[in-house]
Amino acid sequence: MVIPERHKKLIAERDHQAGLRQLKGDAQLGVDFFSNDYLGLVHGGAGELVAGRVGSTGSRLLSGDSTLALEVEQNLANFFNGEAALLYQSGYMANLGLLSCVAGRTDTIIYDELVHASIRQGIQLSNSRSFSFKHNDCSDLEVKLQQASSQCYVVVESLYSMDGDWAKLEQIAHLCEAYQALLIVDEAHSTGIIGAHGRGFCQYKELEEKVWARIYTFGKAAGMHGAIVVGDNTLKTFLVNFSKPFIYTTAMAEKDLHLINQVPSLFEKDECRDQLHENIAFFNTEVHRLGLGLFFSRNNSPIQIFMPESASDLLGIADHLQGEGFQVKAIRYPTVPKGLDRIRICLHSFNTSDQITALLYHLKERIHS
Ligand SMILES: Cc1ncc(COP(=O)(O)O)c(C=O)c1O
Incomplete structure (x- = not known):
């Protein structure tokens, strides 16, 4: 998968200046002087975990990471045929987290005019150049692709939530390839309902490898909440370091991680x-x-x-x-x-x-x- 030049540069700069942030899994050894569990309601008086961890006590980059979270991400990445996955608390947060940071000011984001509010808001936060194209209209998309500058991203939903129609994904993916644009597909409404064992529309169309980032949400067909962004390892590293809705929020609780880990086995029942x-x-x-x-x-x-x-x-x-x-x-x-x-x-x-x-x-x- 293509790695945008801006991402390579920002990752290298961050690595050089402040050290790249990495998710390391459980950080439970030693006396807790880092979590936000001020009243010790998650930890017992002596600092041991109270049976079954209730809250995560902090953000993933401080005290809230766990080997379970990393395992869940890898399980879901494997299930959805991707290299890596990053969890967010909801689909809204995933879209905000992805779209607010992937494109820089001179980059372009082109999006279907009917995409969800969370995608629009993420794009607004990114301050990049952005245009909408007429709903599912590949001629209009091509016109907009011709006007794009720098790295271009195209964002669509696989199944439109208020119209119920499917994206013309083959043509869109083909255009993205022709114009070297990176395709992002929000699979919120197709997660679990189409594709082999519910792996979604990109899988159904055998286009997973042509899609740079995919968003799967668990609040709809999976009946839970939470979401993942699936992409390559560099995208995950980039998000861990630059996606504010990922960095500055309390991580998911263990019980939610266990629930989300059941998604593949739930979906496997046809x-x-x-x-x-x-x-x-x-x-x-x-x-x-x-x-x-x-x-x-x-x-x-x-x-x-x-x-x-x-x-x-x-x-x-x-x-x-x-x-x-x-x-x-x-x-x-x-x-x-x-x-x-x-x-x-x-x-x-x-x-x-x-x-x-x-x-x-x-x-x-x-x-x-
Ligand atoms: C296309 C799309 N993306 C994202 C979301 C947000 O997902 P969540 O409800 O998990 O925040 C929705 C919710 O309606 C949606 O329709």
Whole structure:
């Protein structure tokens, strides 16, 4: 994988001036004069750990690192077919942590106009040159790539959270290669739901090697919280040294690390994922059968978008469905662009076909009333 020149330079400078920070795992030997466990609630009176460590007592670079954290990162890197992985407390923090530091002022970040707020905010913090491109529009992406200067990064989501459509990843990866841009893919909504044993969309498309950094989150299909950035060893070293949302925060607690370590074995069971995909196919068949095709985006994903002819009645429709016992939410500006308010329907493995039919039936009844 390409190592950006800026990263090589900053890593070398840091190494020369102040010493490169490295994660070393457990730092428990000796009397604790370094953690933030001021009341000794994590450690016992004599400084031993209280059964089962509750909090991590500090940031990873001070007292909060552990061999467990390093093991979890390596397990996840192996599972997601990457060289290295770095844990963050959430997907929001991972995007902020990655995008705020990878590009310098003269570098360029090009991002799909529909990317998540955490990506936008990370880009803003980076102070680099940045442009959005029209959603999933590779011609527009190419125009923007032609305007890029210095090292260029392209950021997309694999599955768009408010639209439910998939990135045109082959074409995007191809363009990135042609323009020597580094591709970053946020797999928040595809983690666990697609690819071999849920390894995500990059794996499904066999494009992992063409993607410079991938973000997997555990608050969605994995039902936990936390996230990892997967990339090469140099990226991990760079983030450990320059990613402020990684450096200046208390590390994850041991119980969370144990939970996250179960992600590969949870995902390896294919039944729930197979059932989810059956439900998605059934939903689309029912949309067609009930004549609702015009109102739906027809996504082959768990995120289905309903847009009525007039957005003015959207809340009424959502209220009606809620009154009938279906939990759905209207999504409105500024979460989605002005004039494109919608109802977002999230499909799950546990929704029954009767529930899906009933939901669509009530929707049809309401829009024709
Ligand atoms: C595409 C995308 N990235 C990142 C996040 C943030 O993830 P987390 O909820 O783990 O902070 C979200 C959350 O909705 C998301 O949709």
